Amino acid sequence: AQKVTQAQTEISVVEKEDVTLDCVYETRDTTYYLFWYKQPPSGELVFLIRRNSFDEQNEISGRYSWNFQKSTSSFNFTITASQVVDSAVYFCALSEASANNLFFGTGTRLTVIP
Amino acid sequence: DVKVTQSSRYLVKRTGEKVFLECVQDMDHENMFWYRQDPGLGLRLIYFSYDVKMKEKGDIPEGYSVSREKKERFSLILESASTNQTSMYLCASSLLGVNTEAFFGQGTRLTVV
Numbered sequence: 001a002q003k004v005t006q007a008q009t010e011i012s013v014v015e016k017e018d019v020t021l022d023c024v025y026e027t028r029d030t031t032y033y034l035f036w037y038k039q040p041p042s043g044e045l046v047f048l049i050r051r052n053s054f055d056e057q058n059e060i061s062g063r064y065s066w067n068f069q070k071s072t073s074s075f076n077f078t079i080t081a082s083q084v085v086d087s088a089v090y091f092c093a094l095s096e097a098s099a100n101n102l103f104f105g106t107g108t109r110l111t112v113i114p
Numbered sequence: 115d116v117k118v119t120q121s122s123r124y125l126v127k128r129t130g131e132k133v134f135l136e137c138v139q140d141m142d143h144e145n146m147f148w149y150r151q152d153p154g155l156g157l158r159l160i161y162f163s164y165d166v167k168m169k170e171k172g173d174i175p176e177g178y179s180v181s182r183e184k185k186e187r188f189s190l191i192l193e194s195a196s197t198n199q200t201s202m203y204l205c206a207s208s209l210l211g212v213n214t215e216a217f218f219g220q221g222t223r224l225t226v227v
Contacts (some may be wrong), residue, residue, distance in 0.1 A: 009154070012177045045204065045218040051215060091156065095213065099171070100145065102206075102216055106156035 003027060004094050011046035012080035013082050014113050021077045021108045028040075034068065034075045039089040039107070045104030051075060082112045117141070120205050120219040127226050135222050137205030140167040143217075144210035146186040146188035148172075148180065152219070163188055164210060195226045 005024045007092050013019045025034060036048040049059060058068055059066050063080045092105045115133035127183075140147065145164050149157040159172030161180040169180050181189040188207075190198055202223050203208060206216040 006156075028131045035215060037218075043202070044215075045214040047217070050215055052214065101159065101162065102208075103159075104157035104215075105148070108152060 001105040004105035005091075005094050006108050008108045009106070010109045010111070011113045016081050017085060018080050019082055019110065020088050021079075021092075022108065023075045023105060024092055025073050025094045026093070027094060027096055029096040029098050033095040035093040035095070035102070036066065036075075036077050037093060037104075038092045040097060041088070041090065042075065045091065048077075079110075082110075084088060084112050084114050085108060087112045099107065117208050118205055118217050118219040120203075120222050122222050125222055125224045127144060127195050127224065128140060129196060129226055131192075131195050131226075133195045133224065133226075135190040135192075135203055135205075135224070137188045137190070137219055138186055139188075139205075139207040139217070140186065140216070143207035143208065144185075145208045145214075145216075146182065147206040147208075147216065148164075148188065148190045148205045149206065150174070151204055154227065157204065160190065195224075199227050200226045209227075 003026050027053045032053045034051045039045045065078045067076045089107045089109045091107045094103045117140045119138050127133050139174040147162040148160045151157050158174050160178050163169045163182045179191045202221050204221050208214045208216040
């Protein structure tokens with residue numbers, strides 16, 4: 001069964017618009033970690049954020065914010081006032097305490113149009 | 115800065131060749147991973163290792179093997195390359211534990227002709 005679902009394959013927005021990238025996960029573990037990574041055109045994945053299953057507090061970092069809701073098994077990522085440099089593929093990932101592993105979603109390609 | 119270095123950015127090999135993809139990390143990480151990335155499929159785990167000489171199969175190990183003789187180096191081996199192994203290969207490393215972020219190399223785009 002797929003553990004991480006990113007239903008949005010591609011999104012295009014105009015610069016300065018807000019955009020939300022969805023991530024839905026599936027796990028039987030009570031202890032797990034969720035991650036977001038950014039893959040710019042250069043190809044190297046860059047870590048953005050980590051959240052553990054016991055901390056549902058939302059987080060904001062500059063123009064980025066994350067909304068973690070265990071009730072809906074979602075960990076959504078919002079970019080406020082998008083910029084061209086935000087254009088990339090964004091991956092959501094899940095790590096379960098029972099497995100020393102890291103499951104990735106299929107990614108969402110975000111294009112910010114100037 | 116954590117550095118994960120993959121030996122080649124681009125590689126072209128012939129069907130049936132034995133192919134080695136090398137990955138080196140310089141942060142003394144216990145975990146190392148090999149993923150392949152294909153359009154529409156995201157990153158799929160091939161193998162990972164949590165210690166020297168230790169290896170665990172991921173989701174798609176068929177057709178691949180790995181070697182970890184030293185802590186800093188993790189090699190992916192295609193015993194007999196096939197065209198369906200044409201893909202982007204990503205190496206990553208992390209500290210031991212499921213709560214640590216992984217650091218990725220720049221990727222190797224392998225084409226098998």
